[in-house]
Amino acid sequence: MKTVDIIRRAGRSLKHAKARTILTSLAIAVGAFTLTIALAAGEGARQYANTLLTSNIDPQVLAIAKDKSFFEGGKTGPQEYSADSSTIARGNGVLVKRLSQSDIDAIAKRSDIVSVTPTYAINAQYITRVGQKKYTVDATTYDSGVTQTVIAGSLPSLRTSIADDQIALPEAYVSLLGFNNAKDAIGQTVTIHLERTPNVTESQIQQAIAENSPQAIASLATKQTKDAEYKIVAIVGKSATALTATTNAQISNTSAKALSDFTTTGTDNYQQYTIATASVKAGVDPATVKQALVNEGYGVQTAKDLQSLLFTIVNTLQGIVIGFGILALITSVFGIINTQYISVLERTREIGLMKALGMRGRHVSRLFQFEAAWIGFLGGVIGSIVAVIAGLSLNPWITSTLSLGDGNVLLIFQPIPIILLIIVLMLIAMLAGYFPARKAAKLDPIEALRTE
Amino acid sequence: MIEVKGVTKTYGKKQNAFIALDDINFVIPDGASVAIVGKSGSGKSTLMHAMSGLDRPEKGQVVIDGIDILKLRQKAVDRFRSEKIGFIFQSFFVQANESSYDNVALPLEIGNLSGRARKKRVIEALQVVGIEEKEKQKARNLSGGQKQRLAIARAIVNRPKIIFADEPTGNLDSTTGATIEKLLFGLNKKSGSTLVIVTHDEDLAAKCDMRIYIKDGKIDQIVSEVK
Secondary structure (H helix, E strand, C coil): CCHHHHHHHHHHHHHHHHHHHHHHHHHHHHHHHHHHHHHHHHHHHHHHHHHHHHHHCCCCCCCCCCCHHHHHEEEECCCCCCCCHHHHECCCEEEEEEEHHEEEEEEHHCCEEEEEEEECCCCCCECCCCCCCEEECCEEEEECCCCCEEEEECCCCCCCCCCEEEEEEEEEEEHHCCCCHHHHCCCCEEEEEEECCCCCCCHHHHHHHCCCCCCHHHHHCCCCCEEEEEEEEEEEEECCCCCCCCCCCCCCCCHHHHHHHHHHHHCCCCCCEEEEEEEECCCHHHHHHHHHHHHHHCCCEEEHHHHHHHHHHHHHHHHHHHHHHHHHHHHHHHHHHHHHHHHHHCCCHHHHHHHHHHHHHHHHHHHHHHHHHHHHHHHHHHHHHHHHHHHHHHHHHHHHHHHCHHHHCCCCCHHHHHHHHHHHHHHHEEEEHHHHHHHHCCHHHHHHCCCC | CCCEEEEEEEEEEEEHHEEEEEEEEECCCCCCEEEEEEECCCCHHHHHHHHCCCCCCCCCEEEEEEEHHHCHHHHHHHHHHHHHEEEECCCCCCCCCHHHHHHHHHHHHHHHCCCCHHHHHHHHHHHHHHHHHHHEEEEEHHHHHHCCCCCCCCHHHHCEEEEEECCCCCCHHHHHHHHCCCCHHHHHHHHHCCEEEEEEEHHHHHCCCEEEEEEEEEEEEEECCCC
């Protein structure tokens, strides 16, 4: 018997038992729905993560720490004490080794590295400008590897830093610092005020005592201050796909180093950095540079590492949803087996007749398996269509609720995974139909046709 | 020619063994109409099953056109039934949910005949039994007589050499039964196929060229009017 004829007969007998067919396939549809949504959400999340990364991170950039434990959350638990506290930062029970200036210099000397920028700790007291109040501020190094949303003014192209006397301010400071609008602020001067506790050497104290000058002693105890002035080059806004919220005032690398050196002079933190970013020369694979640095003992992460980290999270979440979908499928498998067994019992005579007419057992078995496959097909189509309709109509709401930003959607439906899913469901249904089909194939036609 | 030689069929084992067929021997010439007559439980149905390759008796031979069908592999027996045998049953066994057309098409589908040839044969068979206008109707909507006509159409559509009819008029009233009988004998004469009717109805048996009487699994008597 030709497969085409078997499939047509299978389709017809399902049509004759419409209610049963639809109810059985609805069970599969639940699984298909869950799996379609899981696939769409996984794809959407991956694409969104990719958008985030590509718009935030220069693929040629490396994040470098003193050793790899930094990227594993630091060393926890008791560690052997080291008197050299400058290389180690401790806090919250986590211990992190820090990069020293010589590390930075060594990395900067490499031929495959264009520039290295440590993350400077700048403890600025306030930001202000003439005739205005003082406001707290966090100053950071301008990251030339990130595209930012510029509201007013302009920033240099990627991989080029702003000038040493320039500053890029977040939007919030426009009104705080008394500007009418963002445009007015461009080119204006602001002051960042820094302080440090006095750092007094023994000889300085002895000299002051020898001079017996109260003013000299007082001046030794006075906090030292520094006022740094910058011209506003740009006002930056917050973008939906920005990973790093731009609430920081951004200054050039050199300025940041100067400010950091000022506030840390005489402390353990002087020229010690937890992390640095390095820009790999164009045309050089960041992964090879990473390997070289790792061999030297550094902890290094590339943009790709970060991507795979994000993808791991997405994949794990997707896996959980898929797990639920598979549970639903397992349930539906028993539904199919049950339905098909009943169908075989009901159609004992039909099976007997077909066998008497010379239909091979293999073909009888196939007839029932194809019926199961039809059920799987129907369930897959119903489930995925409902999922696509529901997903597409919910997407705008999800985007606005999760503030993913315009043009980004969480659920991305792709035809090929859905088609594959339906095919897999048909195969699963056929497998489920195997036992009832075998029962049908083994029926003795004489028994089946015995008239009572 | 159908030669049945020493066919013996036993049900059950040892002490409980029940001999359904005991050393049956006869020869049916091609194109004959044959009645296998016996009471219920006499073994006449079992004999039909053995002759049509549905059942495998443990002893004996059923030689049809020189081939012992009891020695064939299952696949070959299936093909033999599909190509050379037509069945008509007392309870019709038409597929109620299928249209007349699809009922009659089933043996051709099993026999791998497709396309235009299949369609032509189905329509022809429906015309022969006189229900061509019911082609698209579901079998369940047909009357008893029409159902048996449909079953006959299904039995002849693959142009079999032998048609087995198990009490073909048993579920029909006498008028309808008479037309079905006429149809069966007419086909037998016209197409030259062998007709084997299993029945306990003496009147029906009397219309056949040859009558094989079965009693308790043994041949009681063979009456032949075949030249």
